[in-house]
Each structure stands twice: as structure tokens, then as C-alpha cells.
Amino acid sequence: MRRAFQTCSRSIPRSISSLTANRAAQQCLRTSPITHNAASRAPIAIRSLHQTARLRQEAASSGNETITKFDELEQKGIVHPNVVRTLTQEMGLETMTEVQTATINSALKGTDIIAQAKTGTGKTLAFLLPILQRIIDVDPSLADRTGGRRGPRTTADDIRGLIISPTRELAEQIAMEAKRLTKNTGVIVQTAVGGTQKSAGLRAIQRDGCHLLVGTPGRLKDILSDPYSRVEAPDLSSLVFDEADRLLDQGFWPEIQEIMRRLPTAAEKDRQTLMFSATVPAEVVDIVRQTLKPGFQFVKCVRDDEAPTHERVPQKVVRLNGFENQLPSLIELCSKSIEAAKSGAARPFKAIVYFPSTAEVSLASMALHNLADPNAQRDAFGSPVGSSHPLSPARIFEIHGKLSQAQRTQASDSFRNCQSGILLSSDVTARGMDFPNVTHVIQLGLPSSREQYVHRIGRTARAGKEGEGWIILNPLEAAEGRNRLRGLPLQTDDSLSIPSLDLTRAADVPAIAGKILSMYQKAIQRVPMGEKAKVYLAQLGVHQFISRKEQLIQAMNNLSQFGWGLREPPSISPALASRLRLGNVQGVRIGDDRPSTSRGRMGDRMDRDGGFGGGRGGYGGRNDFGGRDSFGGGRDAFGGRDSFGGGRDSFGGGRDSFGGGYGNDRSSNRSGGSRFGGPRAMNNDPWA
Numbered sequence: 001m002r003r004a005f006q007t008c009s010r011s012i013p014r015s016i017s018s019l020t021a022n023r024a025a026q027q028c029l030r031t032s033p034i035t036h037n038a039a040s041r042a043p044i045a046i047r048s049l050h051q052t053a054r055l056r057q058e059a060a061s062s063g064n065e066t067i068t069k070f071d072e073l074e075q076k077g078i079v080h081p082n083v084v085r086t087l088t089q090e091m092g093l094e095t096m097t098e099v100q101t102a103t104i105n106s107a108l109k110g111t112d113i114i115a116q117a118k119t120g121t122g123k124t125l126a127f128l129l130p131i132l133q134r135i136i137d138v139d140p141s142l143a144d145r146t147g148g149r150r151g152p153r154t155t156a157d158d159i160r161g162l163i164i165s166p167t168r169e170l171a172e173q174i175a176m177e178a179k180r181l182t183k184n185t186g187v188i189v190q191t192a193v194g195g196t197q198k199s200a201g202l203r204a205i206q207r208d209g210c211h212l213l214v215g216t217p218g219r220l221k222d223i224l225s226d227p228y229s230r231v232e233a234p235d236l237s238s239l240v241f242d243e244a245d246r247l248l249d250q251g252f253w254p255e256i257q258e259i260m261r262r263l264p265t266a267a268e269k270d271r272q273t274l275m276f277s278a279t280v281p282a283e284v285v286d287i288v289r290q291t292l293k294p295g296f297q298f299v300k301c302v303r304d305d306e307a308p309t310h311e312r313v314p315q316k317v318v319r320l321n322g323f324e325n326q327l328p329s330l331i332e333l334c335s336k337s338i339e340a341a342k343s344g345a346a347r348p349f350k351a352i353v354y355f356p357s358t359a360e361v362s363l364a365s366m367a368l369h370n371l372a373d374p375n376a377q378r379d380a381f382g383s384p385v386g387s388s389h390p391l392s393p394a395r396i397f398e399i400h401g402k403l404s405q406a407q408r409t410q411a412s413d414s415f416r417n418c419q420s421g422i423l424l425s426s427d428v429t430a431r432g433m434d435f436p437n438v439t440h441v442i443q444l445g446l447p448s449s450r451e452q453y454v455h456r457i458g459r460t461a462r463a464g465k466e467g468e469g470w471i472i473l474n475p476l477e478a479a480e481g482r483n484r485l486r487g488l489p490l491q492t493d494d495s496l497s498i499p500s501l502d503l504t505r506a507a508d509v510p511a512i513a514g515k516i517l518s519m520y521q522k523a524i525q526r527v528p529m530g531e532k533a534k535v536y537l538a539q540l541g542v543h544q545f546i547s548r549k550e551q552l553i554q555a556m557n558n559l560s561q562f563g564w565g566l567r568e569p570p571s572i573s574p575a576l577a578s579r580l581r582l583g584n585v586q587g588v589r590i591g592d593d594r595p596s597t598s599r600g601r602m603g604d605r606m607d608r609d610g611g612f613g614g615g616r617g618g619y620g621g622r623n624d625f626g627g628r629d630s631f632g633g634g635r636d637a638f639g640g641r642d643s644f645g646g647g648r649d650s651f652g653g654g655r656d657s658f659g660g661g662y663g664n665d666r667s668s669n670r671s672g673g674s675r676f677g678g679p680r681a682m683n684n685d686p687w688a
């Protein structure tokens with residue numbers, strides 16, 4: 001193993017690509033399978049993430065001393081006993097994971113490292129442990145608690161280690177892990193993240209001092225370049241880029257450069273730099289080379305011919321008939337999984353659902369919160385009794401960049417601690433977040449890149465656990481999907497009934513699908529027009545890659561009419577239409593694209609005029625879900641005559657549309673198939 005690492009180490013600085021051509025190096029890149037995970041949640045339980053017997057064997061046969069057990073680091077006097085005991089006795093860790101073995105051994109000797117290893121394999125500890133030991137090496141008094149907060153305080157200009165993370169939540173999570181690890185030492189950990197009051201964070205640093213600072217690029221740049229902050233790092237000994245490829249891409253590069261300018265140069269201070277990520281695309285390699293010391297190691301725990309995702313995670317592609325099928329299909333998937341958990345056939349359902357835009361997260365959150373079970377017991381006033389939400393016991397949370405930091409933190413903490421939940425998310429949680437026991441990652445629409453797909457899917461099946469990935473795509477996204485997600489082991493899944501339904505035409509549908517569609521329509525009807533307009537605009541932006549603009553507009557207008565119940569699609573401004581090359585496309589409504597600021601008014605009006613909830617007929621027909629007088633009854637109740645739209649203009653536009661009604665019990669075996677034109681024929685190749 002050692003020999004193999006040396007081979008890597010020598011070959012990398014010249015050319016990283018030469019590594020892959022080197023057979024000996026290939027040998028060192030082999031990832032050992034994750035064979036075990038007790039991953040007990042009990043704090044003292046011994047946890048083992050990877051089978052490292054092979055590493056041990058290789059180390060023994062080559063006569064070198066690659067350490068794979070944390071307590072050996074103490075026995076050999078390499079890491080301070082206070083730190084090792086925290087790891088083994090308080091955090092319950094015994095054996096290093098493969099990436100930890102491959103990096104901790106050499107990082108403790110001071111080598112610069114870039115490491116690539118799959119998601120959820122313990123990279124955080126792989127950098128925290130060497131940084132902490134390096135701080136203690138320089139100032140041994142910090143090994144004891146008396147040397148820090150309880151002893152003499154330090155100052156704001158004594159930062160020894162700096163960890164940069166692309167998102168606030170991840171920075172907070174790393175800081176939390178660092179605080180656990182430093183608990184029995186005098187090392188003081190502080191955070192500097194955006195979205196919080198700069199002055200409050202600064203006060204904490206100025207009051208207690210800081211040895212190890214964890215932050216996001218913007219805020220770190222801010223406080224390091226503020227001459228009045230007194231935050232400085234003249235003795236910086238370690239610098240870490242977590243999610244390095246993201247930090248080194250164009251978006252963050254100017255801020256990273258500014259931060260580096262505020263740190264001592266290599267000539268002034270010998271500093272170790274560590275970079276970690278599950279993905280290291282070729283584009284960032286040049287920057288890596290410029291940033292790390294000559295002789296750095298590239299530790300690659302993912303082979304080039306191997307998918308960067310975990311083999312044990314099934315990755316399923318669901319193809320939709322149209323955008324309007326998307327949210328109902330999500331509800332069907334959640335409902336089925338929740339039912340499986342309730343029956344004891346599956347673990348409690350805990351899912352993260354990724355959307356391409358913030359607007360879509362908000363709309364989905366409103367729609368899912370608005371869902372109501374038509375069969376729920378109601379009190380005399382028509383209010384549901386007890387926990388009647390159809391997705392119960394799963395709780396619903398949303399997180400994205402437009403929420404305040406307090407709201408983001410609350411959503412993230414609540415989801416972390418809940419047993420069963422659905423986190424509707426933008427990409428703010430896609431990288432690094434370690435929510436326990438996530439069973440499903442569901443992506444609605446395409447991720448921005450292959451790397452982003454890999455990171456998103458990595459929120460499940462962490463630390464050796466099981467999990468599944470789903471991606472739900474519109475046919476117009478298939479070609480681009482083939483390109484962005486090339487080489488990933490995706491398999492078509494047609495186990496859900498709603499994705500293939502043609503919701504633009506009247507038809508009978510299976511009872512379960514009908515029930516979901518009816519609930520969904522009632523729920524989406526209550527989402528204001530302004531929110532739908534925002535999603536319409538966001539989707540036009542997200543789908544700019546679709547060259548057939550007429551088809552895109554037709555699909556979006558179907559979403560607006562049959563998915564949201566709007567009589568006419570939201571309008572877009574002439575300027576935007578021309579920017580998106582939509583000016584002359586049939587079906588585009590040119591007008592004012594400013595979404596209504598009122599979350600209610602306009603939407604209510606449009607929904608009433610054009611969408612569900614209107615006149616006679618409608619989904620479900622009068623006998624569905626309890627008849628006209630069910631729970632609190634009256635004309636507007638579930639199942640009543642006026643339920644779910646079906647006025648003349650709703651859902652399909654013609655007066656005959658949906659006359660037969662979704663959800664009609666009689667059609668439990670997809671008997672309405674012919675009226676829909678049948679479920680869409682599915683090809684075995686998801687990308688065909």
C-alpha cells in the first residue's frame with residue numbers, strides 16, 4: 001500500500017492524468033468494498049465503516065506502517081491521547097475508513113493532499129484529525145482543556161487552522177464535528193458563515209479567540225479583509241478546502257483568491273493544504289497544482305472506470321408524460337414508501353427531494369403542506385381530527401437560499417432529528433450534509449451537472465447504510481440527461497402509475513392514482529398564482545438547453561393548465577422573451593412577468609376562473625371520496641359536486657374533459673387506459 005502511495009505521489013505533480021495510465025497507481029486506487037456498517041447511533045458503540053483488512057495486509061507485507069486503527073495513533077505517539085480517546089471512547093470510532101487510512105497517515109507527516117473518495121466515507125474526520133494534531137504539535141499546551149477556554153484565552157489573531165466550505169450548513173456541520181473532536185483539548189473552534197450577523201460572530205471570535213476557524217468564502221473574505229475585525233492568521237499551519245472542486249470553480253474563485261491574499265505566503269510560513277471532495281473534475285486539476293506544495297499526493301479512492309456513486313444504491317429513472325405529472329408522481333412515490341414503512345417492510349421514510357430552482361421548492365412545499373386526506377376523520381366543524389396529513393408520519397420541511405439563515409438552520413436541524421421526513425431542497429444541502437438515515441434521494445428534473453448528481457445522491461447510503469436514488473424527468477429532458485449523467489448506472493423504473501398518465505385528456509385512472517390526483521388538485525389550487533408564475537419563469541430559465549422552443553412552451557403551458565389549473569399560462573416580459581429566444585414562439589404570452597406580490601389574490605382569482613374548483617364535473621365525480629356532503633360537506637368539500645375543478649375550462653379545457661373523473665373507483669385496474677391512450681410505452685433504456 002505504502003509503495004503504491006509513493007507511486008501515486010511521485011507521478012501526480014507532473015501530470016494527474018498520467019496516474020490513470022500507471023498500472024501500479026491503479027492498484028492503489030482500488031476501493032475496498034464497504035462490507036459492514038453497524039454505524040450504531042449509540043455514542044460509545046464501536047463503528048466501522050470500511051473493511052480495511054486488505055489495507056492492513058498490504059501494509060504488513062510491504063513492511064511499512066500504515067496505521068488503520070485510531071488507537072494505534074496514540075500507541076505510536078503520533079496523535080495526542082486526549083484526541084484519540086475522544087475518537088474512540090466518545091465518538092465510538094475504532095477503524096479508519098479507506099480514505100482516512102489513505103490520507104491521515106501522510107497528512108500527519110505534513111504532506112499536502114488532494115483526496116477524492118465517495119460520499120459519506122468519512123472525509124471530514126480525514127482532515128480534522130491531522131489539522132488538530134498539527135495545532136497541538138505547534139503548541140502542546142493546547143492538548144489539555146486547561147490550555148484553552150478554561151485556561152488563558154487566546155486572541156482573534158491566533159488562527160492556526162482554516163477550513164473553507166461552500167455552504168453555510170456544511171460549515172456549521174464541520175464546526176460541530178470539530179467541536180466534538182476538540183472537546184478534551186484547549187483548541188477553540190469558531191465559525192464565520194454568511195446569513196448570520198457578522199458582528200455577533202466577530203464578537204465571539206474577539207471575546208474567546210480562535211484557533212480553528214470554519215467558514216464560507218464570502219464571510220471569511222469579509223472578516224479577514226476587515227481591518228477592524230482583528231481576525232488574522234499570521235501563524236496559520238493548516239488550510240482545508242472541503243468540497244474543493246466547488247470552491248475552486250469560477251463562482252468562488254475570486255473570493256478564494258482574496259482569502260489567500262490575506263494569509264501568510266508559503267515563504268513566510270510553512271503551511272499544509274488539504275483538499276477533499278467526492279468529485280475532482282479535470283478542469284480543477286490545474287488550479288490544484290498551483291495551490292498545493294510540490295510533491296503533493298493525490299489520493300484517489302474512486303477508480304476512473306468506476307461510477308463515483310455507491311454500487312449498493314439503486315438509481316432509478318422515472319419518465320413523465322409531462323411536467324404536470326411531476327408533483328403527483330412525487331406524492332405517489334412518497335405515499336408508497338410511507339405505506340411500506342408503516343407495514344414494517346421498509347425503514348422509516350426519510351427523503352431529500354431536490355429541485356432545480358428555489359421557486360419550485362417553495363411551490364412544492366405549499367402543495368405538499370396543503371394536502372389533506374379526504375377520508376380523514378373530521379370534527380363537527382369539518383376540521384381534521386388528529387394527524388390526518390396523507391403523508392403522515394413524515395414531516396415536511398423546505399430549505400433553500402431565499403429563506404433566512406434561522407429558517408434554514410431550523411429546517412436542517414428538524415430534518416436531521418426527525419425519524420421520518422421529506423426535505424424539499426435546492427442545492428444548498430447537496431454537498432457534504434450528513435443527515436442520518438436518509439432512505440431516498442429524489443431529484444425532480446436534471447441536476448446542473450454530473451458532479452451535482454453524484455453529491456445529491458450521496459446524501460443517502462452514508463457510512464455503509466442502504467438507500468435509493470430516484471430521478472424524475474420530463475421527456476424533453478432525456479437527451480440532455482443522457483449527456484449530463486453519462487456512465488451512471490441509471491435504470492428505468494415504471495412501478496408508479498401516475499408518471500405515464502396523460503393528464504391532458506379525460507380518462508379513468510386507478511383508484512390510488514385518482515385519490516392522489518384529487519388531493520393534489522385541491523392542494524395546488526390553494527397555491528397562489530404568484531408562486532406558479534415564479535416557477536413558470538424559473539423553469540424557462542432552467543430549460544434553456546431545450547432547443548425545440550415550441551415543444552418547451554407547449555409542455556410548460558400544459559403544466560400551467562393541467563398541473564396548476566390556470567386558464568392561461570403566466571406571461572413573460574418582452575425583454576425576457578427575447579433573451580430566451582421565445583419572442584415568436586407560439587403559445588408564449590408576452591406581457592408583464594412580475595409575479596404578483598400578493599401570495600393570494602391573483603392566484604385565487606385565476607384558479608377560480610380557469611382551474612379546478614369551478615363548476616360541474618371535475619376529477620373524481622360527485623361520488624368520489626365521500627359524496628357531496630362528506631366532512632363538512634357543502635358544495636366545496638372533497639368529493640362534492642364542485643370538487644377539483646372541473647368547470648368547463650378546467651383541466652383540458654373542453655367541457656367534456658375529465659367528465660369520467662380521475663379516481664373513479666371503478667377503474668382500479670387502469671381500466672381507463674384506452675381513454676388516456678394507455679400508459680406510455682416504456683423503453684427499457686431510460687435514455688432511448
Ligand SMILES: Nc1ncnc2c1ncn2[C@@H]1O[C@H](COP(=O)(O)OP(=O)(O)OP(=O)(O)O)[C@@H](O)[C@H]1O
Nearest residue numbers: 047049095096097119120121122123124432434463
Ligand atoms: N472511521 C469511521 N467509522 C465509522 N463511521 C465513520 C468513520 N468516520 C466517519 N464516520 C461517519 O461517517 C459519516 C459520513 O462522514 P462524512 O460526513 O465525513 O462523509 P464525507 O465523505 O465527508 O461525505 P461527503 O462526500 O458527502 O461530504 C458520518 O456520520 C461520520 O460520523
